[in-house]
Amino acid sequence: MRNFACTxxxxxxAACVGKNNPPSDIIQKDSMKNIMFDMIQADQYxxxxxxxxxxKINVKEETIKLYQQxxxxxxxxxxxxxxxxxxYLAHQDLYKIMFDSLSVQNLRDRHQQTTLPLKGPVxxxxxxxx
Numbered sequence: 708m709r710n711f712a713c714t715x716x717x718x719x720x721a722a723c724v725g726k727n728n729p730p731s732d733i734i735q736k737d738s739m740k741n742i743m744f745d746m747i748q749a750d751q752y753x754x755x756x757x758x759x760x761x762x763k764i765n766v767k768e769e770t771i772k773l774y775q776q777x778x779x780x781x782x783x784x785x786x787x788x789x790x791x792x793x794x795y796l797a798h799q800d801l802y803k804i805m806f807d808s809l810s811v812q813n814l815r816d817r818h819q820q821t822t823l824p825l826k827g828p829v830x831x832x833x834x835x836x837x
Contacts, residue, residue: 729801734783734791740805742781742788744812749773 729735734742753770778785795802 729791729794729798732790733794734787736801736805738781739791739795740808740812742777742783743805744809745777745780746774747809749777 750770750773753766753773757764757766757769774785778788795805
């Protein structure tokens with residue numbers, strides 16, 4: 708009976724250990740998060756800036772070029788990205804963790820962009836007459 712209990716515990720433990728780690732042929736969570744962040748940035752750039760010149764350029768082609776640049780920066784191929792993305796879509800627990808982390812990173816970046824560090828005491832802009 709003791710061996711049976713140990714075997715069940717070991718199997719349970721082994722099942723839990725690799726649960727949050729994708730297989731070796733899938734882009735790992737931290738790398739995938741960085742790639743997704745860059746892909747989202749490229750997509751936003753295309754929507755906000757390239758779409759304004761849509762009469763002069765093909766927005767879809769330019770967006771694909773931006774995605775290719777992201778793949779080059781991260782040293783991956785489109786097929787590796789698509790395979791990994793499909794894996795994360797199929798594993799919603801990992802997908803949620805990754806996108807929650809992206810959301811926090813985005814909020815942190817926005818906060819840093821909107822707050823200016825103060826250097827020394829704040830001086831009034833208007834001269835005070837005594």
